Amino acid sequence: MIxxxxxxxxxxxxxxxxxxxxxxxLYKFGLEAFNGSxxxxxxxxxxxxxLKSRVTPHTFEKVGLVAGLNQALQCVGAICISPLxxxxxxxxxxxxxxxxxxxxxxxxxxxxxxTGGYIKPKNFNSTNKNDFSYYxxxxxxxxxLIFGLTGIAxxxxxxxxxxxxxxxxxxxxxxxxxxxxxxxxxxxxSGAIGAFITGLILIPKLGNNYAFIITPILFTASGMVWSxxxxxxxxxxxxxxxxxxxxxxxKSNYLKIILRKIIAFGQSIxxxxxxxxxxxxxxxxxxxxxxxxxxxxxxxDGIAPQVARRYLGNSAWSEIIIGGSNFGELLGSxxxxxxSNSIRTxxxxxxxxxLILLVIWYVPFxxxxxxxxxxxxxxxxxxxxxxxxxxxxxxALTAHIQSAMTRLEPLYEDISVLGAVMSFLYxxxxxxxxIANPFLGKFIDKTYExxxxxxxxxxxxxxxxxxxxxxxxxxxxxxxxxxxAWNPTITDNNEDDEDSSEDTDNSNELLGTxxxxxxxxxx
Numbered sequence: 165m166i167x168x169x170x171x172x173x174x175x176x177x178x179x180x181x182x183x184x185x186x187x188x189x190l191y192k193f194g195l196e197a198f199n200g201s202x203x204x205x206x207x208x209x210x211x212x213x214x215l216k217s218r219v220t221p222h223t224f225e226k227v228g229l230v231a232g233l234n235q236a237l238q239c240v241g242a243i244c245i246s247p248l249x250x251x252x253x254x255x256x257x258x259x260x261x262x263x264x265x266x267x268x269x270x271x272x273x274x275x276x277x278x279t280g281g282y283i284k285p286k287n288f289n290s291t292n293k294n295d296f297s298y299y300x301x302x303x304x305x306x307x308x309l310i311f312g313l314t315g316i317a318x319x320x321x322x323x324x325x326x327x328x329x330x331x332x333x334x335x336x337x338x339x340x341x342x343x344x345x346x347x348x349x350x351x352x353x354s355g356a357i358g359a360f361i362t363g364l365i366l367i368p369k370l371g372n373n374y375a376f377i378i379t380p381i382l383f384t385a386s387g388m389v390w391s392x393x394x395x396x397x398x399x400x401x402x403x404x405x406x407x408x409x410x411x412x413x414x415k416s417n418y419l420k421i422i423l424r425k426i427i428a429f430g431q432s433i434x435x436x437x438x439x440x441x442x443x444x445x446x447x448x449x450x451x452x453x454x455x456x457x458x459x460x461x462x463x464x465d466g467i468a469p470q471v472a473r474r475y476l477g478n479s480a481w482s483e484i485i486i487g488g489s490n491f492g493e494l495l496g497s498x499x500x501x502x503x504s505n506s507i508r509t510x511x512x513x514x515x516x517x518x519l520i521l522l523v524i525w526y527v528p529f530x531x532x533x534x535x536x537x538x539x540x541x542x543x544x545x546x547x548x549x550x551x552x553x554x555x556x557x558x559x560a561l562t563a564h565i566q567s568a569m570t571r572l573e574p575l576y577e578d579i580s581v582l583g584a585v586m587s588f589l590y591x592x593x594x595x596x597x598x599i600a601n602p603f604l605g606k607f608i609d610k611t612y613e614x615x616x617x618x619x620x621x622x623x624x625x626x627x628x629x630x631x632x633x634x635x636x637x638x639x640x641x642x643x644x645x646x647x648x649a650w651n652p653t654i655t656d657n658n659e660d661d662e663d664s665s666e667d668t669d670n671s672n673e674l675l676g677t678x679x680x681x682x683x684x685x686x687x
Contacts, residue, residue, distance in 0.1 A: 172339060180332045180393045185347060187389035188325070189354040191262060194382030196358030197366060198269050200486065201375040202311050203469050204367065204479040206230045208296055209304040211473075220613050224470060226308065228605030231465050233312030236598040241319025242587040243433055245327065250580045254331050258324045259387040265317035266383030269376060271310050276300035276373045284371030299373050319594070326562060326586045332393075335570035340563040345501035348559050352494035356487045363483025372480065432579050436588030439572070439581070448643040451636050452514050453561055454593040459521060459633050460554045461597055462604075463547065464489050467527065467626055470608060471543055474618045475532055481540040488544025489551040496555030510560035511641050511652055517553030518637040521630040524550065528622040565589075604629075 173181065206227050214221035241261075248257045281300025288298070329347070333339040366375035440446045464486050472482035500513070507513065523546060532539030565585060572581040604625045611621035646652050 172342065173333065176394060177333050177339075181343060181346070183389060183393050184328070184332065185350045187386045188347060189350050190382045190386040190389065191321070192351050192354040193358040194266075194269075194376075194379040194386070196355050196483075196486070196490075197362045197382075198376040198379040199465070200359060200362045200483040201367060201372045202272070202307065203227065203231070203465060204472075204482060205299075205372040206304070206307050206311075207469055207473050207479040208372065209299065209307065212296055212299075213304050220609075222606070222609050223473075224605035224608045225602055226305075226605070227469065228466075228602035230308050230311050232598040232601045233308055234315035234318065235461075235594040235601075237312050237315030238319030238322070239591040239594045239598075241316045241321070242323040242590045242594070243430075244316075244320055245323045245580075245583050245587060247432060247579060249324065249327065249583055254324060254328050255390055255393045258321065258328065259391040261317055261320040261324065262383050262387040262390065265314065265321055266380040266387070268310075268314040268317055269383065270380045272307070273374065273377060275302055275306065275310070281373050283374045284369065296371075298371055319590070323583070323587055323590055326590065327566075327580070327583050329563075330566050330570045330582060335567045337563060337567045340566050341560065342501065344559045344563050344566075345497050348497035348555060349494060349501065352490050352497055352555065356490035356494060359483045359487035359490055363480050363487065367480040367483070432584040432587050433591060435579055435581070436584035436586070439569075439585055440588060445644060448640045449561070449565065449589065450592065451640040452510070452557075453565075453589045454596060455633050455637060456514070456517060456554055456557060457590075457593045458596045458600075459630060460551065460558075461593070462601065462629075463524070463550060466601060466604065467524070467622075468543075468547070470618060470622070471527065472540065474612065475530070475534075476537075476540055477535045478537075478540075481537060484537070484540040485544045485547060488541070489547040491544075492548035492551030493555035495548070496552040497559060499552070500556045500559050507560070509652055510557055510564055511644075511647050512650060513553070513557035513560045514637060514641050515650070517557040518634040518641075520549050520553040521634045524630045525627045527626050528619045 207223055210223040210226045211221055214223065245257065277300065279300035279302040282298050284298050329340055329343050333343050362375055366378075369375075370377065440450050468482040468485040468489070469479060472485060473479045500507075526546065527543075530543075532542070566582060569582040569585050575581065608618050608621045608625060612618050641647060
């Protein structure tokens with residue numbers, strides 16, 4: 165059994181996996197430093213601006229706009245990947261995207277420095293909680309625009325990371341689950357370490373206006389590492405060979421190629437939505453993927469900063485809370501890795517993840533001591549099981565989607581089916597987050613203005629909202645055929661053959677996956 169597990173990947177696959185994971189570790193560390201610093205920077209600046217102007221603070225409404233615009237523009241990046249990876253090597257698209265992302269992250273540091281900002285002085289003693297005299301003298305609203313624009317590159321990178329596993333290991337379900345779990349383990353380790361170092365060292369030492377100075381460096385290093393991956397071999401079909409011939413003939417007309425690629429951007433979302441929403445076998449993926457990802461993101465980027473600033477009085481401690489969440493992701497990844505043979509579908513993990521969301525109900529009724537770091541560690545500990553459930557369900561669900569959709573690739577000329585589906589699901593989550601977060605932030609600010617606390621608001625924005633998501637996800641897990649059991653038993657329709665282009669997913673019955681010609685016959 166052990167030798168079989170060790171030999172499941174070929175030598176070339178192992179090499180690409182090692183390179184990819186090394187790059188993802190660098191990327192995630194830089195990402196945690198960037199996101200954590202920007203959110204805390206925005207929170208502090210908006211509170212300070214309100215105090216200076218002697219107006220009611222709209223801090224979390226504006227922080228919601230910061231994150232919301234970033235998420236909305238991630239949609240653009242997510243849409244872009246499908247036609248791009250259809251026509252250029254995935255590793256090249258990924259490397260270029262992360263280089264651009266690195267350049268974007270440096271803009272705020274340059275702006276801060278150009279307007280008189282500097283690194284937080286040693287032994288800096290603020291006269292009040294809103295004293296940040298080492299910040300640059302620029303309008304805080306610029307953060308909304310600049311951080312928003314980085315979302316385009318961010319969305320591209322994140323969406324490619326959801327698609328690239330099939331390029332590295334194929335659509336073999338066991339390979340995908342093990343690979344996704346391994347990646348998520350190192351992703352969570354790097355995220356937890358990055359969050360703790362950002363919250364406990366970088367922000368206290370450098371200030372959150374310079375704490376992410378390492379991000380452009382790490383992103384550039386990550387792109388260089390990813391460019392070392394060997395070229396991925398695409399499986400060819402007769403239809404694909406015909407398409408390649410057509411494409412070569414069209415290369416003489418440059419404008420026609422550009423026009424086709426622009427049209428392909430729009431087609432990717434339409435095709436992804438059509439595949440997901442037009443069939444009972446797939447429609448459950450919409451709520452189970454998009455809503456659970458939204459809940460996880462709101463937990464880290466919404467609730468954590470709110471608790472850190474309004475409960476504990478130190479926005480930087482949100483990184484401690486997020487670090488605990490990332491550690492939960494690590495444990496969830498390990499759990500899935502060891503139980504991948506026993507639990508072969510995402511259904512049980514999704515149900516467990518949904519039920520654990522109820523843990524959030526304690527937050528509105530929690531009364532920690534102000535400026536007590538031990539309470540930040542306690543909140544981090546309570547966020548751990550929520551992220552544990554999300555990570556396990558997300559990895560299992562993503563592996564099933566990757567395996568199922570890869571077989572539909574020959575059906576479309578300019579669109580990667582997997583890329584289109586992942587872009588649609590990821591964009592759906594982004595739209596939900598971009599719309600909901602500013603409104604929830606505004607509600608929290610109004611409650612704080614009236615009552616001097618955000619606890620009454622958190623009853624609805626945390627407790628009620630997560631309960632509704634739990635109910636929807638639980639109901640959705642009973643939609644696919646054969647899913648009434650707690651741990652559905654799914655049988656293979658074909659024998660697994662690792663070296664064959666006919667690699668099969670043992671969840672065909674659950675996901676309703678067919679071979680390309682079967683899909684064509686049903687249309």
